Amino acid sequence: MKYILAAAALAQIAVATEGSDHELEKRLDNGLGLTPPMGWSSWNVAQCASASERYAIDTANKFISLGLKDLGYSYVNIDDCWSTKSRDGSGNLVPDPSKWPNGIKSVVDRIHGMGLKFGLYGCVGTMTCAGYPGSWGREAQDARLLASWGVDFWKHDACYTPCTNGQTPQTCWSAQFNTRAWYETMRDALASVRSTKNIYYNLCQWGRDSVWTWGNSVGNSWRMSADNWQDWDSVERIGSAAAGISQYSGPGGFNDLDMLIVGNNKLTENEERLHFGLWAICKSPLILGNNLNTISAASLAIIKNKGIIDINQDRLGKPATIFRPSGSPAPVSGRIYSYWAGPLSDGVVIGLVAGTGAATLSVNFRDVPGLGSGSYSWREMYSGRTGTGTSVSFSLGNHDMAVIKVTTSEWYSQCV
Ligand code: GAL
Numbered sequence: 001m002k003y004i005l006a007a008a009a010l011a012q013i014a015v016a017t018e019g020s021d022h023e024l025e026k027r028l029d030n031g032l033g034l035t036p037p038m039g040w041s042s043w044n045v046a047q048c049a050s051a052s053e054r055y056a057i058d059t060a061n062k063f064i065s066l067g068l069k070d071l072g073y074s075y076v077n078i079d080d081c082w083s084t085k086s087r088d089g090s091g092n093l094v095p096d097p098s099k100w101p102n103g104i105k106s107v108v109d110r111i112h113g114m115g116l117k118f119g120l121y122g123c124v125g126t127m128t129c130a131g132y133p134g135s136w137g138r139e140a141q142d143a144r145l146l147a148s149w150g151v152d153f154w155k156h157d158a159c160y161t162p163c164t165n166g167q168t169p170q171t172c173w174s175a176q177f178n179t180r181a182w183y184e185t186m187r188d189a190l191a192s193v194r195s196t197k198n199i200y201y202n203l204c205q206w207g208r209d210s211v212w213t214w215g216n217s218v219g220n221s222w223r224m225s226a227d228n229w230q231d232w233d234s235v236e237r238i239g240s241a242a243a244g245i246s247q248y249s250g251p252g253g254f255n256d257l258d259m260l261i262v263g264n265n266k267l268t269e270n271e272e273r274l275h276f277g278l279w280a281i282c283k284s285p286l287i288l289g290n291n292l293n294t295i296s297a298a299s300l301a302i303i304k305n306k307g308i309i310d311i312n313q314d315r316l317g318k319p320a321t322i323f324r325p326s327g328s329p330a331p332v333s334g335r336i337y338s339y340w341a342g343p344l345s346d347g348v349v350i351g352l353v354a355g356t357g358a359a360t361l362s363v364n365f366r367d368v369p370g371l372g373s374g375s376y377s378w379r380e381m382y383s384g385r386t387g388t389g390t391s392v393s394f395s396l397g398n399h400d401m402a403v404i405k406v407t408t409s410e411w412y413s414q415c416v
Contacts, residue, residue: 027216028187028253032200037221037287051080056076059292068303076117082120108151119152120151122156156201161182173208180209186201201219202285203223203256205222212248221253221256221285225258230261232267234258235267242278242282257284260279261289269299281403320340320349321341323368337353341369341370348370362394363391378407
């Protein structure tokens with residue numbers, strides 16, 4: 001699937017650089033996802049092998065013992081491969097008994113009892129990407145089953161859908177079909193069970209059909225790119241593309257930059273700081289795609305950075321994007337630009353990013369959208385450095401990031 005998804009990434013970059021005056025359509029408005037969801041997903045840990053009760057309960061316990069629950073991580077999401085390969089005689093999805101010896105509902109109940117939430121995964125098409133039953137033609141039935149189990153979160157993938165040639169390949173990129181209608185079918189199915197269970201709806205069609213322009217009338221968040229393939233190139237590809245679509249994201253409907261790979265020994269410590277910091281200020285869902293049993297102390301400290309989590313969870317829900325201080329070089333497509341800023345309810349967040357090599361990055365606050373020529377108090381969230389003045393300057397190693405919160409007076413929050 002990788003080669004096809006690369007094409008999607010290119011299409012997405014093209015769209016992301018188009019004009020930005022698109023009117024947001026009516027929001028889904030199910031009252032969920034007013035700030036980006038925080039949690040964990042099983043996929044990166046061991047793909048199909050981690051779609052089990054053991055991983056779900058173990059992760060829920062880790063959320064508590066590692067202090068992640070207290071910081072807001074709440075969704076324990078099971079991805080592809082949780083069911084058997086065929087439906088039962090009534091057409092219902094069946095939890096694989098070897099992975100769910102007690103069924104799904106008992107696990108959901110236990111996780112709810114721990115003050116946490118539970119998510120599941122499915123697919124628009126006839127099969128999921130790994131070949132398990134999809135929801136095609138069965139959306140209402142599947143929604144009823146999810147609601148009866150008390151599932152809180154549903155990720156809807158885009159494999160095995162009809163293609164121009166009448167086939168249903170694992171991934172069809174034919175322009176003839178627009179994925180929107182398929183995602184609306186599941187939206188309506190979930191809406192019809194809302195009185196039983198209000199379910200968060202995450203769209204996963206890899207940024208097709210400019211999903212950011214209509215995603216918030218369909219779901220609570222939408223993947224805006226091909227997968228994070230657990231390498232620096234993915235972080236760079238996704239992080240750079242996020243700058244062009246920030247205006248479409250807001251409370252109840254957020255661009256989803258895909259799972260975090262902090263703690264998987266795939267990035268340097270600098271890159272892990274950049275990855276977490278950038279996803280957070282872009283108001284992406286913070287869904288951990290890692291194994292909490294083996295995470296290092298350094299990686300754990302990154303995902304537990306309360307100052308950065310608070311920025312991600314700020315009630316305004318407005319993503320940061322790039323700005324260009326006078327005298328700085330122009331952004332380069334596909335590279336993560338050095339200067340980012342976004343509004344907060346009590347200030348402004350500035351991201352300084354050494355995306356292409358070690359750098360000393362300085363910014364005058366008067367160049368920052370939302371700030372003026374006065375003196376401000378600031379705090380950098382990784383180092384804890386604080387100061388007051390008209391500018392900041394940070395020397396950063398290759399692929400590192402500084403996340404600076406500039407506090408403004410209360411009037412600011414009333415003006416944005
Ligand atoms: C992909 C999706 C991944 C993961 C995988 C499971 O399409 O982007 O996040 O869910 O399917 O098969």
